Amino acid sequence: EPEVTQTPSHQVTQMGQEVILRCVPISNHLYFYWYRQILGQKVEFLVSFYNNEISEKSEIFDDQFSVERPDGSNFTLKIRSTKLEDSAMYFCASSEVGHTFGSGTRLTVV
Amino acid sequence: GQQVMQIPQYQHVQEGEDFTTYCNSSTTLSNIQWYKQRPGGHPVFLIQLVKSGEVKKQKRLTFQFGEAKKNSSLHITATQTTDVGTYFCAGTYNFNKFYFGSGTKLNVKP
Numbered sequence: 747e748p749e750v751t752q753t754p755s756h757q758v759t760q761m762g763q764e765v766i767l768r769c770v771p772i773s774n775h776l777y778f779y780w781y782r783q784i785l786g787q788k789v790e791f792l793v794s795f796y797n798n799e800i801s802e803k804s805e806i807f808d809d810q811f812s813v814e815r816p817d818g819s820n821f822t823l824k825i826r827s828t829k830l831e832d833s834a835m836y837f838c839a840s841s842e843v844g845h846t847f848g849s850g851t852r853l854t855v856v
Numbered sequence: 857g858q859q860v861m862q863i864p865q866y867q868h869v870q871e872g873e874d875f876t877t878y879c880n881s882s883t884t885l886s887n888i889q890w891y892k893q894r895p896g897g898h899p900v901f902l903i904q905l906v907k908s909g910e911v912k913k914q915k916r917l918t919f920q921f922g923e924a925k926k927n928s929s930l931h932i933t934a935t936q937t938t939d940v941g942t943y944f945c946a947g948t949y950n951f952n953k954f955y956f957g958s959g960t961k962l963n964v965k966p
Contacts, residue, residue: 779954789891789899789944789956802952837898844889844901845946845954
């Protein structure tokens with residue numbers, strides 16, 4: 747069964763540093779998403795991406811965040827100048843009907 | 857703002873008992889999806905409901921979408937220990953942005 751692949755599985759970074767989270771969506775899916783989930787809390791929408799551009803973004807997705815699809819297969823989330831409160835699990839998903847989620851990247855900002 | 861409310865937050869049942877979780881939106885949804893997340897795992901898509909009053913079944917799971925497309929429920933008949941996890945609904949108003957409920961954590965005692 748096709749999978750969404752996310753790397754790295756864990757990332758520890760110092761406050762103020764930039765991180766890039768990577769995702770390889772399912773190849774024939776057209777919609778891509780980034781979500782985050784703070785431990786024990788709900789899944790929060792960050793941004794959706796369709797036809798190589800952002801289709802919708804949440805209030806959380808401010809200038810600190812950016813997404814790219816640099817080579818037609820990878821889908822990246824860049825977080826600049828990380829803060830302690832950015833520590834969370836970040837999930838990528840691609841969609842045909844329902845979302846297929848990757849296994850997530852656990853980001854810890856210290 | 858737009859959001860999807862979900863209750864209860866926790867449910868502890870004895871194996872064999874039934875379980876229901878409810879989601880409610882203040883405005884009409886385009887569709888609603890249901891996901892299951894096992895501890896330490898990622899959300900896994902269960903089903904999508906699109907039509908007013910729609911009812912769908914998957915073995916012991918019954919999903920309903922209200923007539924006004926503002927509420928939805930997931931009912932599990934005769935729970936098993938394999939049903940343990942957190943069940944999330946995710947509603948959308950425009951297919952680009954999904955609002956996840958806060959989840960219902962189900963614990964099943966053998």
